[in-house]
Structure formats: structure tokens, C-alpha cells
Amino acid sequence: MERETHILLFAYPVQGHINPMLQFSKRLASKGLRVTFVTTISIGNSMQALPSHSINVEIISDGSEEAKDAESIDASLERYKLHVSQSLSKLIEKHYSSSYPPKILVYDSIMPWALEIARKIGIDGVPFFTQSCVVNAINYHANHGAIQMPVEEGASISLPSIPSLGFDDLTSFLCDKGMYPAWLELALNQFSNFQEANLLLCNTFNELENEVVNWMTSQQWPVKTIGPAIPSIYLDKRLEDDKEYGVHLFKPDVDACMKWLDTKESDSVVYTSFGSLASLGEEQMDELTRGLKNSNCYFLWVVRETEQKKLPPNLLQETSEKGLVVSWCPQLEVLAHKAIGCFMTHCGWNSTLEALSLGVPMVAMPIWTDQPTNAKFIVDVWKVGVRIKLDERGIATKEEIELCIKEVIEGERGKEMKMNSVRWKELAKEAVDEGGSSDKNIEEFVAKLVNS
Numbered sequence: 001m002e003r004e005t006h007i008l009l010f011a012y013p014v015q016g017h018i019n020p021m022l023q024f025s026k027r028l029a030s031k032g033l034r035v036t037f038v039t040t041i042s043i044g045n046s047m048q049a050l051p052s053h054s055i056n057v058e059i060i061s062d063g064s065e066e067a068k069d070a071e072s073i074d075a076s077l078e079r080y081k082l083h084v085s086q087s088l089s090k091l092i093e094k095h096y097s098s099s100y101p102p103k104i105l106v107y108d109s110i111m112p113w114a115l116e117i118a119r120k121i122g123i124d125g126v127p128f129f130t131q132s133c134v135v136n137a138i139n140y141h142a143n144h145g146a147i148q149m150p151v152e153e154g155a156s157i158s159l160p161s162i163p164s165l166g167f168d169d170l171t172s173f174l175c176d177k178g179m180y181p182a183w184l185e186l187a188l189n190q191f192s193n194f195q196e197a198n199l200l201l202c203n204t205f206n207e208l209e210n211e212v213v214n215w216m217t218s219q220q221w222p223v224k225t226i227g228p229a230i231p232s233i234y235l236d237k238r239l240e241d242d243k244e245y246g247v248h249l250f251k252p253d254v255d256a257c258m259k260w261l262d263t264k265e266s267d268s269v270v271y272t273s274f275g276s277l278a279s280l281g282e283e284q285m286d287e288l289t290r291g292l293k294n295s296n297c298y299f300l301w302v303v304r305e306t307e308q309k310k311l312p313p314n315l316l317q318e319t320s321e322k323g324l325v326v327s328w329c330p331q332l333e334v335l336a337h338k339a340i341g342c343f344m345t346h347c348g349w350n351s352t353l354e355a356l357s358l359g360v361p362m363v364a365m366p367i368w369t370d371q372p373t374n375a376k377f378i379v380d381v382w383k384v385g386v387r388i389k390l391d392e393r394g395i396a397t398k399e400e401i402e403l404c405i406k407e408v409i410e411g412e413r414g415k416e417m418k419m420n421s422v423r424w425k426e427l428a429k430e431a432v433d434e435g436g437s438s439d440k441n442i443e444e445f446v447a448k449l450v451n452s
């Protein structure tokens with residue numbers, strides 16, 4: 001089949017933003033579009049070969065080739081925008097004058113400036129939101145002055161179609177503006193020009209965030225939910241060869257993890273990971289190691305290489321019979337393994353969607369950004385997990401960790417959570433399967449594009 005309708009997708013180069021957009025790209029390709037996936041040089045070498053019939057990949061400069069080692073967050077974001085504005089513009093122009101000029105640029109919503117770049121060249125742009133719709137709505141309200149920032153400790157916030165949120169349930173940037181001002185700006189700026197876009201693509205599914213999605217629609221926002229954007233083999237299995245995302249920014253220890261899990265009984269292992277960015281203090285690592293040990297469960301713990309120096313050496317030796325520590329793992333394959341009984345997670349949005357899609361109950365230990373809000377929904381709305389309470393020092397103690405793990409793996413409430421998880425797993429599959437809410441939205445998007 002000659003693929004005539006060409007679409008460009010542009011991802012921000014961190015794991016949690018590349019994964020969903022790459023998955024969405026594969027879905028579009030499976031519906032007959034000519035797809036070019038664009039990302040920047042800092043991750044270029046990590047892309048694995050994608051099935052040849054699927055999508056083309058283009059890597060453009062983001063200036064990281066010449067960046068200084070000790071760059072501040074502000075400097076790196078500024079450098080990124082400056083270089084990418086030029087390289088993205090050049091890339092779109094190159095394709096625009098080819099035999100298959102692209103019709104549209106889908107860009108990560110944290111780069112709202114990409115819309116103007118696309119339109120200047122003559123194609124439309126559509127933002128792709130990689131966080132939950134609830135978090136998107138909160139950022140919108142914050143950007144429009146409906147939230148007094150920084151939110152004060154003890155305060156709670158009421159927003160349309162969202163349950164009341166306490167201080168601990170809010171995005172960390174809203175509570176402490178001074179902590180990461182550049183990232184707060186990035187989060188809020190997603191809503192600086194969104195009303196100019198003709199469509200808003202969101203990596204979630206209607207059934208999961210029904211109320212807030214309805215609210216957005218009632219506000220005339222052109223929202224389309226297209227998720228969960230995870231490899232098809234874990235959901236509808238309609239995409240051939242779609243077994244993994246296709247890019248790991250860290251080297252996964254596949255064999256070690258899978259062989260070890262194969263030796264464990266069903267539902268006996270706690271999988272622990274805090275994603276690709278979050279970092280724990282030494283004291284917290286110590287409490288966590290002891291909590292995992294005291295739970296008496298098997299545990300598979302991802303500790304990125306840069307974090308490993310914080311591990312207490314003796315304790316790890318003591319727990320070597322019960323635990324396996326790796327620097328990165330194939331998370332989806334791990335979550336899908338029958339040995340996994342629960343996922344102790346930082347509640348990054350991809351990890352949350354992955355656990356929901358694979359029916360794994362969670363112990364929520366949010367660290368920052370949108371994670372506290374995701375944790376609130378995991379516990380109180382979707383009822384698929386418990387949340388670790390922090391002590392007065394802001395530490396998750398070993399006692400609390402042990403208690404929460406036992407509650408999910410052994411407790412009565414754990415059984416309920418498991419049942420709820422299985423229900424979400426079915427709903428996630430239905431959403432992306434033929435005729436499901438996300439599938440229909442993707443079909444509609446493709447049909448409009450082809451006929452435009």
C-alpha cells in the first residue's frame with residue numbers, strides 16, 4: 001500500500017515522553033499513515049531498529065552536542081528551544097518540499113512554540129499531552145490564575161469535575177514555586193496557546209478520566225483521548241511485532257530480571273522503581289532497603305546506576321536471597337510477569353498507565369511533579385493501591401513501607417485492589433481495541449487527516 005498521508009511527530013527527549021508518542025506513532029502507521037517520528041540528538045543512539053514497515057525516524061540537533069556539562073535547568077531549556085526551533089523548522093521544510101509533504105506536526109505539549117513553527121511553514125500542529133487529563137486541567141487552572149500559588153500547607157483545592165485535592169495531592173511545582181521555576185513554567189506554558197490548536201491529543205482513556213474529559217469537552221476543548229499508548233501486545237494485540245516501546249535510554253538487564261522472576265511463585269514479588277528521573281536521598285534508600293527486607297517478600301528493585309552509590313552495602317548483601325537490584329529493566333515485561341504481586345512506584349504517568357493496563361496493584365510513593373496527583377487517583381478514585389504516608393521529616397519509614405507492601409500483597413484490601421486492577425486492565429484493552437473509545441478517536445483523527 002502506498003502511504004500518502006504523511007504525519008510528523010516530535011517527542012521531547014526523555015523516556016516518559018518518548019515512549020507514549022512512539023507508541024502513538026505505531027498506531028497511526030498501523031492505520032495506513034506515512035509516519036515520521038522525530039526526536040533530538042541526545043537520545044539518538046538509543047533508538048532500537050523499528051519494524052521497517054512501521055515508521056521512519058529522524059534525529060535533529062538540540063545543541064546538546066556542544067552543551068557544557070554543568071548546565072543549569074534554565075540554560076539547558078533555553079539552549080534546547082533555541083536549537084530545536086531552527087532544526088525542527090529545517091526538517092519540516094525538507095519534508096514539505098518532498099514528494100510526501102506532511103499534513104500535520106504532532107508535538108509534545110511542553111513545547112507549545114512548535115505550533116507556530118509548523119504553521120509558519122504551512123502545516124497544522126497538534127499538541128500531545130503525556131500527563132493525565134486531571135493534571136492537564138490543574139495546569140490549565142493554574143495558568144489561568146484559578147490557583148493561588150504557592151499553595152499553602154494544609155490548604156485544599158476545589159476545581160470543576162475533580163475531587164477535592166489536598167496539599168499533598170498537588171503537583172509539587174504548585175506548592176513550591178521557588179523549587180523548580182523553569183519546570184513550573186514549562187508545565188503551565190502548555191496552556192499558553194492551546195486554544196489556538198484544533199485538537200488536543202491526550203495519553204489517557206475516557207473511561208479512566210471520564211469526568212474531567214467531559215468537563216473539557218463541555219468547555220469546547222477539542223480533546224481526543226488516545227491511550228493507553230503502550231505496546232499492543234499488552235492490550236489488543238492487533239499490531240504485529242509491537243512488543244516493546246523501542247527505545248531505552250538506560251541499558252536494561254533483561255535476562256537477569258526475567259530469569260530471576262521465572263523462579264518465583266505467582267504474586268510473590270514486589271517490583272520497585274522510581275522511573276527515569278526521580279532521585280531518593282541516602283536515608284530514604286536505607287529505609288526502603290530495610291522496609292523491603294522486613295516485608296519478607298521477594299523484590300526486584302530498579303536503582304539507576306547514578307543512584308547505586310546510595311545503597312547501603314551490607315543490607316544489600318543481607319537481602320541478596322530475597323532481592324534483585326538492577327540498573328534498568330524491561331518494565332512492561334516485568335509487570336506482565338505472573339510473579340509480580342505489586343508495584344511500588346513513584347506514580348509517573350506512564351508507570352501508572354502501565355500498571356493499570358497490566359492489572360498490577362500499586363504501593364504509591366510519589367516523589368514530585370504530577371506524581372502526588374496520580375497517587376491520589378490510584379488510591380481514592382481507581383482504588384488500585386495504597387499510598388505510603390511520610391513521617392514529619394518527609395521520609396517513608398521502613399515500618400510504613402513494610403505495612404503498605406503487606407497490605408497489598410497479603411491483606412483483604414489487597415484482594416479488592418487486585419480485582420479493581422483487573423477491571424481497569426479490561427477497560428484499558430477495550431479502549432484501544434477495535435471500536436473502543438481511544439480507537440475511535442484515532443480512527444477519526446486519521447480519517448480527517450486523510451480527507452483534508
Ligand code: UDP
Nearest residue numbers: 016275276277302328329331348349350351
Ligand atoms: N521504565 C523501564 N524500565 C525501568 C524503569 C522504567 O522501561 O527500569 C519505563 C517505564 O516502563 C515507563 C518509563 O520508563 O514507560 C518511565 O515513565 P514514567 O512516566 O513512569 O516516569 P518518569 O521516568 O517520566 O518519571
